[in-house]
Amino acid sequence: MTVVIRVKNVSVMFGDRFVALDDVSLELAAGQVIGLIGPSGAGKTTLIRAIVGRQKIAKGTIEVLGLPAGAAELRARMSYMTQENSIYPDLTVRQCLRYFATMYGVKRADMKQQICDLVDMVDMQPQTDQLISSLSGGQKQRVSLAAALIAKPELMVLDEPTVGLDPVLREQIWDLFRKLTKQGTSLIISSHVMDEAERCDSLVLVRDGKVLAQGTPAELRERTHTKSVEESFLKLVRSAA
């Protein structure tokens, strides 16, 4: 297995007291959709921010694509979508994507094609020249996702990419994720919605800053003798208590 992310004994503190991540160790395989699953406040976003190099870690090491997390060489090889939409409401979809693409380093000659491909991938062609503030919540989410797709990064780290999307859209986004992994892209997504978990290739269950369990959805169900990831999560929480 090719490892895309290696987390070793990582702890993150907020202030002196609050332990956001407590001695977390993980090895995540490349070319998969990996789900960080857990309730809000579990530490998913903190782990994601540590992986993309935005969060200072108190202890431990994180390796991303063979380099230490936050290394400058990584910036053109991965993308990060935050939980907020992190797009400019007072720009049109085209202006916003063109800006991010320029900042990501897309060449001028490739720009037109790039923007075309991006709005195509998230099915937003009719809204390309609309102001982002006039879009619906789900549409904004897709623009934010499009920005994470710029220049086909090897690794995409997406914080709650499908939250608040309607079922049809969610299906489309998952089709897109599948297409991307087939092309070799690695995706890390977080979610607090358990039925999302069943679709991931591999899962990391997080709670109170600790990793409860790791494995494929089938493995987790089998190990806990349950029918769904939701039930196995609950069972794991109870047995840990």
Place this chain on the structure above:
Amino acid sequence: MSLRKTFATALRVLQQLSHDRRTLALIMVVPSFLLIILKYVYDGQPQVFNQVAPMILGIFPLTIMFIITSIATLRERSIGTLDRLMTYPISKLDFIFGYAIAFAILAFLQAVIATAVVLGLLGVTVMGGTIAVIIGVVASALLGTALGLFMSAFATSEFQAVQFMPAFILPQLLVCGLFVARDQMAPVLQWFADVMPLTYSVDAMKQVTMNATWTGELTKDLLIVGAYGAVALLLASLTIRRTE
């Protein structure tokens, strides 16, 4: 640093503002509007207005640019776009200078309009000439932009950012020599005025008003204003962290 990315940022900031016509209109109109009011405040003392107007001309753009810049960068932090950009292959200076260039362009337009109103419409005469006035006004507006970029790092909400204006700019305004000549203030305040940047941008405007030639004092004032602006921009880039 990349010129392409810096200019892309400047263009993006201007595009954002182009979708917010009311803000643009306010930026262009407010300083002139206030100066027109002031003209009639000094209705009985036109000579006093003639002395005060150029100084005020330097202060309004600084204040307005300060507020706008600090809110704009604060917003960038709160909507998460800065978070995203800090994982991008860019230099922090692309971001900072992009903002500085965009607001410099706005500041220039604002300065030209306000100068035209003060010198043309309101009939204020300055010994130093129009070009020198515009240079002085743009320099002080740029200083406002730089200070705003820097100070926004210390605000965690819009409420705080807005109050940095009265907390940070107004004290400088009180001691800059506009209300009372600096040598008549308490010594502590004189020292305070000596280290504060606004003092020098107001002093530059005073030099322009009183002297027909470009004085060494004016050069010194503008250099000090520029140095404060440059330092504020560099400090601003330090307050933006890749890792938090």
